[in-house]
Amino acid sequence: MANEVKLHGVTRSPFVCRAVIALNLKDVKYEFVDEDLSNKSSDLIKYNPVYKKVPVLLHNGNPISESLVIVEYIDEVWKGVPLLPQDAYEKAQARFWAKFMDDKCFPTVFKAVTSLGEEQAVAEVHEALQFLENELKVKGSKFFGGDNINLVDIAATFVAFWIGAVEEALGIELLPKDKFPKLTEWSDNYVNCQAVKDSLPPREDLIAIYKKRFGKA
Amino acid sequence: MEEVKLFRTWSSPYALRIVWALKLKGIVYETIYEDLANKSSLLLEYNPVHKKVPVLLHNGTPICESLVILEYIDETWNTTARFLPEDPLARATARFWAKFNDDRVTTSIFRAYVTQGAEQEEAIGPALENLDIVEKQLIGKNFFSGESFGFLDLVFGWIAKYLGIFEETGGIKLLDEDRFPLILAWKDKFCDIPVIKESWPDQEKLITKFQLMREHFISTAAGSS
Numbered sequence: 001m002a003n004e005v006k007l008h009g010v011t012r013s014p015f016v017c018r019a020v021i022a023l024n025l026k027d028v029k030y031e032f033v034d035e036d037l038s039n040k041s042s043d044l045i046k047y048n049p050v051y052k053k054v055p056v057l058l059h060n061g062n063p064i065s066e067s068l069v070i071v072e073y074i075d076e077v078w079k080g081v082p083l084l085p086q087d088a089y090e091k092a093q094a095r096f097w098a099k100f101m102d103d104k105c106f107p108t109v110f111k112a113v114t115s116l117g118e119e120q121a122v123a124e125v126h127e128a129l130q131f132l133e134n135e136l137k138v139k140g141s142k143f144f145g146g147d148n149i150n151l152v153d154i155a156a157t158f159v160a161f162w163i164g165a166v167e168e169a170l171g172i173e174l175l176p177k178d179k180f181p182k183l184t185e186w187s188d189n190y191v192n193c194q195a196v197k198d199s200l201p202p203r204e205d206l207i208a209i210y211k212k213r214f215g216k217a
Numbered sequence: 218m219e220e221v222k223l224f225r226t227w228s229s230p231y232a233l234r235i236v237w238a239l240k241l242k243g244i245v246y247e248t249i250y251e252d253l254a255n256k257s258s259l260l261l262e263y264n265p266v267h268k269k270v271p272v273l274l275h276n277g278t279p280i281c282e283s284l285v286i287l288e289y290i291d292e293t294w295n296t297t298a299r300f301l302p303e304d305p306l307a308r309a310t311a312r313f314w315a316k317f318n319d320d321r322v323t324t325s326i327f328r329a330y331v332t333q334g335a336e337q338e339e340a341i342g343p344a345l346e347n348l349d350i351v352e353k354q355l356i357g358k359n360f361f362s363g364e365s366f367g368f369l370d371l372v373f374g375w376i377a378k379y380l381g382i383f384e385e386t387g388g389i390k391l392l393d394e395d396r397f398p399l400i401l402a403w404k405d406k407f408c409d410i411p412v413i414k415e416s417w418p419d420q421e422k423l424i425t426k427f428q429l430m431r432e433h434f435i436s437t438a439a440g441s442s
Contacts, residue, residue, distance in 0.1 A: 050317060050350060059306070062306055064306070064309045064310075064313070065313055066312070066313050066316055069309050069312045069313050069316065070309070072308075072309065072312065073305055073306070073308070073309040076305040076308065076309075077305050088289055088292040088293045089275070089278060089280070089289070089293075091288075091289070091292070092280045092285050092286070092288070092289040093280075095282075095284075095285045095288065096280070096281055096282055096285050099282055099284075099285065100266060104266075131266055
């Protein structure tokens with residue numbers, strides 16, 4: 001049976017983007033199924049009944065949900081560029097940091113955005129990002145994955161691209177260059193990777209969306 | 218020479234997952250008990266990000282986050298029975314349900330346990346809905362992991378003891394026999410596993426601890442309203 005791969009998503013979602021990047025890194029041919037989240041397709045509800053969210057990867061009719069689970073699945077099914085380290089300890093470290101993005105980084109950024117840059121919320125963002133800054137310092141490498149991007153970099157896509165868009169849309173500062181030199185440098189390198197570049201939505205689109213959704217009237 | 222240490226508290230259900238995993242794999246390890254009100258400098262050094270237990274120390278290097286530790290143990294001590302299946306789709310499915318447990322099931326049940334009055338009544342609905350989803354996962358299966366127990370049973374394992382503790386101390390009834398026959402049947406099978414049976418913390422101590430914890434949450438909430 002031919003490999004049939006579909007990705008249900010919306011281009012504005014940083015979580016969907018993780019799956020897109022992974023598929024592109026592995027050179028997987030797939031169909032992008034654009035969802036209207038205000039009017040979810042019966043397929044989406046069928047394939048992700050628990051959360052009814054995107055992304056959902058459909059591989060030969062089998063659904064996989066949750067972006068980091070999807071990325072690991074893609075890594076295990078399609079050989080080629082490895083998205084996770086081989087070594088069990090390094091793999092554990094990668095999973096730890098990927099989880100950190102979702103458990104700590106994203107919620108603090110979301111809170112800072114919805115509060116339109118309230119001081120305490122921004123301080124909490126900085127506290128979370130400081131761990132990433134330190135990790136890059138300690139590793140001394142171009143990416144969290146070393147010379148090449150891996151699961152951690154992919155998990156941090158929203159830091160590299162979405163934070164900048166939100167900063168411009170709302171006129172707030174979440175990732176000051178002087179406070180986070182390593183993270184800033186990493187962001188520039190990351191968004192310039194070909195597979196990432198091919199996967200990111202247009203920055204202008206995100207800015208327009210955030211101005212509309214969160215901006216001051 | 219393999220040196221394995223586990224930083225845990227006597228009561229943490231997350232740390233208990235690791236106790237089970239290490240024992241099931243026949244791994245010799247040393248336990249270091251932490252007092253979370255007075256964390257050791259070692260714990261802070263090994264888990265600077267979260268400052269939590271469990272932390273597994275393998276030949277001096279720390280691994281944190283219980284689900285990450287479980288996969289690490291499974292991959293490192295890989296000659297004995299594997300916790301996770303080989304097939305990528307089955308693995309992805311297991312990881313999805315593990316995340317569902319840790320993100321939704323535990324949090325919703327915890328909320329029902331630490332609240333009272335109208336707030337508690339409101340919290341019970343979502344907790345039961347999540348348990349409905351868990352119940353469905355057992356349809357046609359002996360264990361969450363299938364014919365024999367594995368990764369997902371270690372993940373959901375807390376339900377076999379701690380849910381009862383939360384029910385008793387929270388004054389709520391969640392695991393109704395009519396609504397959750399499969400979970401109750403699984404609970405008996407899971408608790409029969411020798412490693413599981415011998416590893417539960419003391420029942421009375423757990424009741425006392427979680428009674429105190431509930432009182433603390435309630436008084437803190439009252440103080441801040």
